[in-house]
Amino acid sequence: MPIWLYVFLLALVVASFGIPGYFLMRGAFVKYSQFFIGTSTLADLFLEISLLGILALILMIDTPAVILNVFMSNDVGYLLTLPISRSAIFYSKVIETLIEGAFPALFFIPLFLAYANVARMPWYSILFSFIMYVFYVLFSAGVAGFLSMIFSKFASKSGMRKFMFFSSMATLTLAYLMMNITTMPNFEPQNMQDALSAYVSKVNFSLWPSTWFLRSIKGSPIFTLILVGASLTVFALSYLLSTRSLLSGFSNVKSSSKSIKVKKYHSHGAFEALLSKEFRMFRREPSILFMILYPAIFPLFIILSNSSHTQNVIMGELTSVFMASMYVSLSIASLTSIDAKSRWILETLPLKTVTPLWAKVVVVSGAYTSVMLLTFSILSIFFGGLGFALFMIGLSLPIFVIASFFGVYAVTKWPNPSGGTRKPLNITGSLISMLIGFVGAICVGAPTLYLFGNGMIWMFSGLTSFLLFLIVPFTIEIIFALFLRKKIVNLNWGDPFENENAH
Amino acid sequence: MEKLVSARELKKLFGKVEAVKAVSFHVYKNEIYGFLGPNGAGKTTTLRMLTGVLKPTSGDTEICGMDVLQRPIDVKFVTGVVPDEPNMYENLTGQEFLEFIGSVFSMKKEKLNQRVEELSDAFDVNFLGKFIGDYSHGMKQKLMLISVLMRKPRVLFLDEPTVGLDAKSAKILKMLLRKYANEGSAIFMTTHVLEIAEKMCDRIGIINKGELIAEGTLSELRSRSGKESLEDIFLNLTGEDEIKEIVDNL
Numbered sequence: 001m002p003i004w005l006y007v008f009l010l011a012l013v014v015a016s017f018g019i020p021g022y023f024l025m026r027g028a029f030v031k032y033s034q035f036f037i038g039t040s041t042l043a044d045l046f047l048e049i050s051l052l053g054i055l056a057l058i059l060m061i062d063t064p065a066v067i068l069n070v071f072m073s074n075d076v077g078y079l080l081t082l083p084i085s086r087s088a089i090f091y092s093k094v095i096e097t098l099i100e101g102a103f104p105a106l107f108f109i110p111l112f113l114a115y116a117n118v119a120r121m122p123w124y125s126i127l128f129s130f131i132m133y134v135f136y137v138l139f140s141a142g143v144a145g146f147l148s149m150i151f152s153k154f155a156s157k158s159g160m161r162k163f164m165f166f167s168s169m170a171t172l173t174l175a176y177l178m179m180n181i182t183t184m185p186n187f188e189p190q191n192m193q194d195a196l197s198a199y200v201s202k203v204n205f206s207l208w209p210s211t212w213f214l215r216s217i218k219g220s221p222i223f224t225l226i227l228v229g230a231s232l233t234v235f236a237l238s239y240l241l242s243t244r245s246l247l248s249g250f251s252n253v254k255s256s257s258k259s260i261k262v263k264k265y266h267s268h269g270a271f272e273a274l275l276s277k278e279f280r281m282f283r284r285e286p287s288i289l290f291m292i293l294y295p296a297i298f299p300l301f302i303i304l305s306n307s308s309h310t311q312n313v314i315m316g317e318l319t320s321v322f323m324a325s326m327y328v329s330l331s332i333a334s335l336t337s338i339d340a341k342s343r344w345i346l347e348t349l350p351l352k353t354v355t356p357l358w359a360k361v362v363v364v365s366g367a368y369t370s371v372m373l374l375t376f377s378i379l380s381i382f383f384g385g386l387g388f389a390l391f392m393i394g395l396s397l398p399i400f401v402i403a404s405f406f407g408v409y410a411v412t413k414w415p416n417p418s419g420g421t422r423k424p425l426n427i428t429g430s431l432i433s434m435l436i437g438f439v440g441a442i443c444v445g446a447p448t449l450y451l452f453g454n455g456m457i458w459m460f461s462g463l464t465s466f467l468l469f470l471i472v473p474f475t476i477e478i479i480f481a482l483f484l485r486k487k488i489v490n491l492n493w494g495d496p497f498e499n500e501n502a503h
Numbered sequence: 504m505e506k507l508v509s510a511r512e513l514k515k516l517f518g519k520v521e522a523v524k525a526v527s528f529h530v531y532k533n534e535i536y537g538f539l540g541p542n543g544a545g546k547t548t549t550l551r552m553l554t555g556v557l558k559p560t561s562g563d564t565e566i567c568g569m570d571v572l573q574r575p576i577d578v579k580f581v582t583g584v585v586p587d588e589p590n591m592y593e594n595l596t597g598q599e600f601l602e603f604i605g606s607v608f609s610m611k612k613e614k615l616n617q618r619v620e621e622l623s624d625a626f627d628v629n630f631l632g633k634f635i636g637d638y639s640h641g642m643k644q645k646l647m648l649i650s651v652l653m654r655k656p657r658v659l660f661l662d663e664p665t666v667g668l669d670a671k672s673a674k675i676l677k678m679l680l681r682k683y684a685n686e687g688s689a690i691f692m693t694t695h696v697l698e699i700a701e702k703m704c705d706r707i708g709i710i711n712k713g714e715l716i717a718e719g720t721l722s723e724l725r726s727r728s729g730k731e732s733l734e735d736i737f738l739n740l741t742g743e744d745e746i747k748e749i750v751d752n753l
Binding site: 273 | 598
């Protein structure tokens with residue numbers, strides 16, 4: 001794919017979030033800025049919470065990422081033997097990680113522009129605010145680098161992966177709490193006043209860097225100095241410490257590990273052994289396990305933002321199907337990339353080529369179906385519609401199987417050789433997986449709406465809706481299944497990179 | 504003598520590059536066959552074709568009288584492969600990995616426990632409860648060897664098996680391979696360590712630029728080349744006897 005197309009796609013992704021984000025937040029800030037809590041407005045409070053969220057994201061996601069990419073990466077050992085200063089190695093790796101990890105920090109830009117527009121900030125104030133924001137991100141990144149050095153003293157590789165998973169979960173919970181505040185205008189004014197008073201005392205705290213930022217952009221020279229000074233100090237400190245910690249941290253990280261007690265060995269059937277292996281891989285690889293949380297959590301965001309509308313519940317559940325069919329492909333692509341790395345094992349086992357593949361499909365489809373079953377059952381306790389939910393899950397299962405096989409096809413067709421388990425597909429593969437997820441959700445959603453929609457598809461006539469919402473989705477499903485079957489049979493899925501070279 | 508491995512006119516093309524050029528040889532029961540060659544000579548490609556992992560462009564391979572491409576599953580039941588890179592599932596513990604391999608090869612529970620215990624003792628392996636991702640190269644190599652040796656396969660393929668092993672484990676492995684060969688197995692081994700080939704192998708094949716340029720017992724190779732040590736024979740055959748001149752020019 002040419003570079004301009006990548007830039008275009010990236011710009012498209014940023015714009016697709018940034019432009020609606022700007023207008024959405026601008027509308028919200030117009031209302032929020034009229035609401036005073038003490039000397040601050042609700043808009044100030046929201047900005048501070050968002051800043052705290054970004055700090056949390058950088059700390060909780062980047063700290064373990066820095067440890068894995070800096071202290072545990074395979075090339076650091078080699079780089080240390082070269083005549084390059086240890087600080088240079090440390091910072092080149094940290095910057096590489098943080099550029100990727102600090103990506104969420106970009107989403108603050110449309111939010112801040114909306115805030116600045118509503119607050120009628122002059123252009124030089126906006127420019128100054130962006131400079132302060134750079135210091136804010138630097139401060140967060142510096143703290144993440146500092147924490148990574150401390151953690152690297154006692155963390156093991158497998159332990160750090162688990163920490164990464166749990167920190168990501170904590171971030172999601174925090175994101176949920178943050179989103180909850182945006183639903184407050186739906187509440188009664190008095191309840192909102194009480195809730196906000198409680199928030200203000202916690203959020204608008206002088207020791208938070210978000211408070212320094214907000215007061216700095218409001219013209220306080222003391223807080224400007226504090227923010228700039230703290231950023232530079234944290235960065236300088238971690239720079240000084242890095243020279244020693246890279247060596248000691250690197251070795252410590254490799255040596256310590258939790259050990260599982262060795263018990264008597266058991267022998268199972270071959271397929272059972274494959275299922276057990278895939279289940280362990282699924283359960284122990286945080287990047288895969290993390291994906292399964294999306295279909296469970298995102299519908300909650302949509303439903304809880306306005307649960308009084310039945311349509312929101314349906315939309316939430318459809319979002320869950322979309323997330324699941326997209327992440328089923330990515331999960332299986334990740335699992336396949338693990339096998340590709342150790343491909344000699346499967347290649348030399350007395351098994352048919354598709355047998356290990358079916359074990360993956362059963363585990364991944366089963367896991368996603370179970371999570372959706374649990375989520376929808378809980379939702380149905382509060383909002384009803386269990387029959388609707390079960391019907392949707394029933395329709396989802398074949399989609400998951402098809403999406404799983406597509407994941408295997410995708411990892412052989414569009415592999416990302418340097419992405420490892422976390423990013424098994426290149427950009428083309430990831431975008432196509434998203435598209436397949438979307439088509440999958442349509443194939444599940446359309447028949448469900450046709451049968452349970454209660455007039456939601458009133459704009460179509462009887463025959464048109466029958467064809468569009470029932471016949472077309474099933475036909476697409478069958479054609480896609482047959483296409484994949486043909487492709488999978490001829491694939492050397494155990495060696496995606498050899499396939500790639502062959503094409 | 505019973506032929507356990509037969510390669511006939513085995514050839515492999517990667518695009519226009521001829522990695523292996525019509526190689527033919529046999530490995531017999533009770534024999535350790537050393538396969539030597541410089542880097543990029545085609546050793547690993549040949550090994551991958553013999554084990555059914557890579558389809559040859561032409562030629563055929565038989566293991567225990569079974570065609571590798573026609574009966575791949577039956578062939579894999581009787582073979583064991585130790586590759587050059589010990590890449591294994593990092594999120595499994597050593598025990599879980601051995602259980603997985605044992606189950607796929609339908610090993611009985613009692614046999615599995617007994618064999619793992621014996622081999623763990625022999626190779627000083629006391630880390631099977633830890634995750635493979637936390638293992639060093641040598642620890643992975645030991646685990647891989649146990650996973651293959653515990654099955655006592657009839658035909659063993661080993662690609663640089665002693666790399667990463669400590670001296671004691673390397674010695675035990677060499678003795679164990681001899682014992683297995685004496686008990687009826689056929690062992691095909693690639694190595695760069697000529698001393699190992701000299702001491703362990705019953706017959707040696709030397710491959711260079713995809714061609715099998717010499718084959719025989721050590722004494723046969725000596726009498727044909729007129730050189731005494733395997734190192735000299737090897738360097739003479741692979742055209743690297745101008746080493747002194749190269750070093751002097753550096």
